[in-house]
Amino acid sequence: MGERRENKKRETRQRISDVATELFFARSFEAVTLDEIAAAANVSKMTVFNYFARKEDLMLDRQDDLKLLFFREAIRARPQGQSPIAELRALMGRLREQKHPFAHFDRHTADFWRFVAASPSLEARLRELNDEAAEGLAIELAGPNPDGLARLAAGMIVLTVRTARQEAVSVFERRGSAKKANAVFFALIDQGFAAVQGMAATDARGQSS
Amino acid sequence: MGERRENKKRETRQRISDVATELFFARSFEAVTLDEIAAAANVSKMTVFNYFARKEDLMLDRQDDLKLLFFREAIRARPQGQSPIAELRALMGRLREQKHPFAHFDRHTADFWRFVAASPSLEARLRELNDEAAEGLAIELAGPNPDGLARLAAGMIVLTVRTARQEAVSVFERRGSAKKANAVFFALIDQGFAAVQGMAATDARGQSS
DNA sequence: CGTTGATATTGTACCCGGTAAATATTTTCG
DNA sequence: CGAAAATATTTACCGGGTACAATATCAACG
CATH class of the missing domain: 1.10.357 (Tetracycline Repressor; domain 2)
Structure with a gap:
């Protein structure tokens, strides 16, 4: 139910994850804040939490x-x-x-x-x-x-x-x-x-x- | 070096630990804040952290x-x-x-x-x-x-x-x-x-x- | 006794992860 | 299209934890 929507969701999730991984490796896990990730992925912090319950899950998903x-x-x-x-x-x-x-x-x-x-x-x-x-x-x-x-x-x-x-x-x-x-x-x-x-x-x- | 001082330290540490344990059992671990513990033990939050690096160590010391x-x-x-x-x-x-x-x-x-x-x-x-x-x-x-x-x-x-x-x-x-x-x-x-x-x-x- | 230096303690201000609730936006579907 | 449902965002907040500077307390020594 809702193909386009689901695609978009997967896309958003992937984008957040990719952006986060890149930032983490460039600096370190602790040095990158969720606000930064959200900004870099063009979503709000809340949206990040929608997809990943904890910051750690961005890497250990x-x-x-x-x-x-x-x-x-x-x-x-x-x-x-x-x-x-x-x-x-x-x-x-x-x-x-x-x-x-x-x-x-x-x-x-x-x-x-x-x-x-x-x-x-x-x-x-x-x-x-x-x-x-x-x-x-x-x-x-x-x-x-x-x-x-x-x-x-x-x-x-x-x-x-x-x-x-x-x-x-x-x-x-x-x-x-x-x-x-x-x-x-x-x-x-x-x-x-x-x-x-x-x-x-x-x-x-x-x-x- | 400094007997009285060390006694006082042990005392303070014990008091903080006791007070914290009591509060935790009365409510729950998460429901009690460090500010409360500090207040109940008549010390500042910083002092609590002096003795216990993490909140969890108040119980698992x-x-x-x-x-x-x-x-x-x-x-x-x-x-x-x-x-x-x-x-x-x-x-x-x-x-x-x-x-x-x-x-x-x-x-x-x-x-x-x-x-x-x-x-x-x-x-x-x-x-x-x-x-x-x-x-x-x-x-x-x-x-x-x-x-x-x-x-x-x-x-x-x-x-x-x-x-x-x-x-x-x-x-x-x-x-x-x-x-x-x-x-x-x-x-x-x-x-x-x-x-x-x-x-x-x-x-x-x-x-x- | 009073000064000095060490050590505890405090206050203040802040950061960040995470939550809550109201609101806005988008999408689906009748 | 228009209503309902799902998502996203905004805003405001909480609490643990840190950094740093200021201050109180105590021990030791002349």
């Missing part, structure tokens, strides 16, 4: 929503007999082949993450998104009202991805090698996921619900 | 600093041959016996954590403190510049404690039983710690640095 979406889709579509965690591991492999930013580290992704790491409020928002993703993953693993173990497993998965990403970026920055960065990333993914898999399996044997 | 301190102490004092993670597990057991708030759940602790959970900014600050604790723990485990695996292990330990605490509080709220809450807490602690222990052990066998 749906980073983790998307991650969760991938996770969900993969788990639901997994072949019979495949454990959810094994499937997630497989998903990461597929993302690597596609060189998707979630599982591939190069100059561009490293720049992005370094920028995020430089801003306390972006980091904070990222932690929040991570938590939300973990909660969503727990629900995917164990239905609504997941128990403690499911929540712990989901948290560990998300933590593993985050830590692996941090290490990959760090290695890239220090060594300049995308190859080594990706190797580190997947080494940690494997270790973290295996630990979680082991934990869940032990529990399944130890107590039948 | 050193929650996790203290946790890290415990961890550090335990790891350093552990008997030879004991793995750090096993020692941390033992530490949690000791804290339980002392009914220390970190490892014991009753009406009082549940009230506190429910209050924290009700405030987004308190939750955010808590996540930040958790991250700092994890980083500190990683350094304790693997020296300065810990590698990815150490950081992952430390993150998982902290995550386990956090998740276990959340579940314990949740159980207490639903069932009203401190006994069950504590049981849930330690069940999760055991599972999480075991998974991390397994991960570290596997790595030590798999690759010699």
Whole structure:
């Protein structure tokens, strides 16, 4: 209902996001005010808030929503007999082949993450998104009202991805090698996921619900 | 140097903290402004900021600093041959016996954590403190510049404690039983710690640095 | 005791992110 | 077109947090 309108909305949203990103990179996240962004995008400050609830969302827009979406889709579509965690591991492999930013580290992704790491409020928002993703993953693993173990497993998965990403970026920055960065990333993914898999399996044997 | 002065400082700090806590519980964290707190404590807003860098620190003052301190102490004092993670597990057991708030759940602790959970900014600050604790723990485990695996292990330990605490509080709220809450807490602690222990052990066998 | 230097404390003025509510503008659709 | 609904803007405000200068308080020393 309302095609032209929706186009315009998407356009406005994109313009705001683009303008903001440009300003942020030119200076820094904290140095650019919302008033500036609004002015540069030819809208009012309120309009910016219409599209992005928080300033941080101008940069982190749906980073983790998307991650969760991938996770969900993969788990639901997994072949019979495949454990959810094994499937997630497989998903990461597929993302690597596609060189998707979630599982591939190069100059561009490293720049992005370094920028995020430089801003306390972006980091904070990222932690929040991570938590939300973990909660969503727990629900995917164990239905609504997941128990403690499911929540712990989901948290560990998300933590593993985050830590692996941090290490990959760090290695890239220090060594300049995308190859080594990706190797580190997947080494940690494997270790973290295996630990979680082991934990869940032990529990399944130890107590039948 | 300056005894009287230091006493007065501690006094002032305590008064501010007490007054703030009271006001927060009477209304809510967000509903109480710093101006109010300052007025109620007979100091200026600036003085409040002198003692507490952020509003959140009025409630979470050193929650996790203290946790890290415990961890550090335990790891350093552990008997030879004991793995750090096993020692941390033992530490949690000791804290339980002392009914220390970190490892014991009753009406009082549940009230506190429910209050924290009700405030987004308190939750955010808590996540930040958790991250700092994890980083500190990683350094304790693997020296300065810990590698990815150490950081992952430390993150998982902290995550386990956090998740276990959340579940314990949740159980207490639903069932009203401190006994069950504590049981849930330690069940999760055991599972999480075991998974991390397994991960570290596997790595030590798999690759010699 | 009184001066000096350090340290706490305060006042003032401001910035910025975010919210609320009324108003204006645009778009859709009958 | 004209009314209704959705969006956008204006304006005014709140509250946490910072910067900076001014001032009070205290310890120490001659």
